[in-house]
Amino acid sequence: MRLIGFLLIPALLGACGGDREKTVLEFWAMGQEGEVVQSLMPEFERLHPELQVKVQQIPWSAAHEKLLTAYAGDAMPDVFQLGNTWIPEFVVLKAVDSLDNRLTAQQREDYFEGIIETNEIDGRLHGLPWYVDTRLLFYRTDILVKAGFSAPPRTWNEWLATMAAIAALPGGDRYGLLLPMNEWQVPVILALQMGSELLRDEARFGNFRSDAFRQAFRFYLDIFRRGYAPAVSEAQIANLYQEFASGYFAMYVTGPWNIVEFEHRLPKSMQGRWATAPMPAPDESYPGVSLAGGASLAIARSSSRKDQAWKLIEFLSEPEQQLAFYRLTGDLPARRSAWLHPDLATATRTQAFKTQLERVVSTPKIPEWERIASKIAHYTEKAVRGELTEEQALAALDKDVDRILEKRRWLLRKRAP
Numbered sequence: 001m002r003l004i005g006f007l008l009i010p011a012l013l014g015a016c017g018g019d020r021e022k023t024v025l026e027f028w029a030m031g032q033e034g035e036v037v038q039s040l041m042p043e044f045e046r047l048h049p050e051l052q053v054k055v056q057q058i059p060w061s062a063a064h065e066k067l068l069t070a071y072a073g074d075a076m077p078d079v080f081q082l083g084n085t086w087i088p089e090f091v092v093l094k095a096v097d098s099l100d101n102r103l104t105a106q107q108r109e110d111y112f113e114g115i116i117e118t119n120e121i122d123g124r125l126h127g128l129p130w131y132v133d134t135r136l137l138f139y140r141t142d143i144l145v146k147a148g149f150s151a152p153p154r155t156w157n158e159w160l161a162t163m164a165a166i167a168a169l170p171g172g173d174r175y176g177l178l179l180p181m182n183e184w185q186v187p188v189i190l191a192l193q194m195g196s197e198l199l200r201d202e203a204r205f206g207n208f209r210s211d212a213f214r215q216a217f218r219f220y221l222d223i224f225r226r227g228y229a230p231a232v233s234e235a236q237i238a239n240l241y242q243e244f245a246s247g248y249f250a251m252y253v254t255g256p257w258n259i260v261e262f263e264h265r266l267p268k269s270m271q272g273r274w275a276t277a278p279m280p281a282p283d284e285s286y287p288g289v290s291l292a293g294g295a296s297l298a299i300a301r302s303s304s305r306k307d308q309a310w311k312l313i314e315f316l317s318e319p320e321q322q323l324a325f326y327r328l329t330g331d332l333p334a335r336r337s338a339w340l341h342p343d344l345a346t347a348t349r350t351q352a353f354k355t356q357l358e359r360v361v362s363t364p365k366i367p368e369w370e371r372i373a374s375k376i377a378h379y380t381e382k383a384v385r386g387e388l389t390e391e392q393a394l395a396a397l398d399k400d401v402d403r404i405l406e407k408r409r410w411l412l413r414k415r416a417p
Helices: 002-021 031-047 060-072 084-092 105-109 113-119 141-146 156-167 185-193 211-225 240-246 257-265 306-316 319-329 336-340 348-357 369-385 390-404 406-415
Strands: 023-030 051-058 079-083 128-133 136-140 251-254 274-277 293-299
Touching: 023 031, 023 060, 023 306, 031 051, 031 306, 031 319, 051 060, 051 306, 060 079, 060 084, 079 084, 079 306, 084 113, 084 293, 084 369, 113 128, 113 293, 128 319, 136 141, 136 348, 141 156, 156 211, 185 211, 185 251, 185 369, 211 369, 211 390, 240 257, 274 348, 293 306, 306 319, 319 336, 369 390, 390 406
Parallel strands: 023 051, 023 079
Antiparallel strands: 079 293, 128 293, 136 251, 136 274
16 A cells, blocks of 8 residues: 555656646636636647636626726736727726737738727727627517518618607507617717717817717607607616517617527517617618627736737637637627628528628727716716706716816826927
């Protein structure tokens, strides 16, 4: 027994020594993605036996603060997930490494242009899109047919005509569109479709009283004024899926996460009676643009394992892994080549998102954007409720946004030669 024990000791020490020789990468991922991505790590470690990945799953609600705390404490992970709107903030902090020399031109062309552009600040690439999302139209095909329309609207005028016809259908309260009035996304989408520059003078000031934003804002408010959408906030909608199934509203602007929700939560009898379509446009330039959303992967500037960290990002960005991730989470791939697979090519409701992803633009790439977005939602709701006129709401919005950007103006003046 002593001999057996003696022989086992070197073997155990060798195994432990082998583990110690591996390079350990720390990877922080958020929400469901943080749970699911761990199942992809064995294949990565098989392909790279010299590497071991330690995944830490972080709730989205705590992720932003945890990343900032890690940065302040010089304890950043090697690789981490970032919401696209967070990228400018971490670039300003110099917390992320540039990926310019790592991505080939051929690889770049495989990404949706509007999505990868969200990762570029001052012409440099600071993250790589991991999965993407955008917003478009979910609609009841049967209700549109009853209202006299065989296809979803392609222009704003068609959209208004469709909503008017739906609202006129018999059978009690019925609305053409659901627009939770405390959400900023649709007013911003409409403004971007009009070519609005939301901020002016290198994002020093708000630009919400410009003609382009004003026209989009008026169109949005008119939907409520004409009674085509109920004046309710998100919290006032008791059961979104039940109301959609009952026909209380026939159209809704939302994202890809709701495909699975609609398929699971709507009655079986409803599954052949709804579809998705790209956003209508102000003119004939269909589809209208929508928001570039999703999450990206970044390398910490402080990491001493940048080359190894890039191997992990490169692996997770391969079309095969993006497809595997899509099957596990429903998150849409950021690379066009992944969409050629039958799993996506034959998914009609999902294909509308591919069409829309070719027509997406980013919100202003500044750290203050999320605070500005909350102000847009605030004043939009006040205007819908009639507490402020259109002019009062836009003037107050510009004033608040100028106040938010005050520090930015100071910093830009300080940097000026």
